[in-house]
Amino acid sequence: MNVALFGGTFDPVHSGHLSAARAALQGFALDLIYFVPASMPPHKQGRSVTAFHHRYAMVALACAGESRFLPSLLEAPEFDPGKPNYAITTVRKLIQQLSEKDRLYFLIGTDAFLDIHHWHEWKALLECCDFIIASRPGFPISEIAQVIPQELRGGPADGNSIPLLRTRLHLLTTVDADISSSAIRQLASEGQPIRGLVPAAVEEYVQKLGLFIHANQTS
Numbered sequence: 001m002n003v004a005l006f007g008g009t010f011d012p013v014h015s016g017h018l019s020a021a022r023a024a025l026q027g028f029a030l031d032l033i034y035f036v037p038a039s040m041p042p043h044k045q046g047r048s049v050t051a052f053h054h055r056y057a058m059v060a061l062a063c064a065g066e067s068r069f070l071p072s073l074l075e076a077p078e079f080d081p082g083k084p085n086y087a088i089t090t091v092r093k094l095i096q097q098l099s100e101k102d103r104l105y106f107l108i109g110t111d112a113f114l115d116i117h118h119w120h121e122w123k124a125l126l127e128c129c130d131f132i133i134a135s136r137p138g139f140p141i142s143e144i145a146q147v148i149p150q151e152l153r154g155g156p157a158d159g160n161s162i163p164l165l166r167t168r169l170h171l172l173t174t175v176d177a178d179i180s181s182s183a184i185r186q187l188a189s190e191g192q193p194i195r196g197l198v199p200a201a202v203e204e205y206v207q208k209l210g211l212f213i214h215a216n217q218t219s
Contacts, residue, residue: 001098001103002028009041014197016175016177016179024107033068035062037075054209056071110134126148133169
């Protein structure tokens, strides 16, 4: 199978996430995408993040109706309580669950990828699997190339992909969605509508539980 891991805070999961996932399904003939909400994102330690069970519930609702979208508990807090979720650890866990014949991709947005050199064991991560880097139309592959040290390169950029020594980076330029989770939280906190920015089931969940309105978002 062709499998992708799509990790993130998903606070909340929104239509932009789903657009990127659907574009990846089509562009890379994916059989399955694991949506993996992080229980403790390393880059957001010390910042307020909605409780994991709410974020996982919203991901599960967003994945309903698409057989190839799988809400995943790979980074659930009960497995490593109190520890930050490093992508390299999650990828290694998933590889152990897959067949040797399966091909694993890491689906990520351009902003996150351009910051990858700050990630834990990021060079090892780039050697574990191919990356699908979702971007807006017209985003240049040269910006991705600038992030990769020469010693990891397997050759020059070829169209919208960059060969590494063991894997390959693919630039997916068919995603045209300018949506942010922080903007959605702000709208919800002000009682403004978020229809169309998130799936209808996620909108209903946010409204019923009053998420993002109260100061204590971990209830």
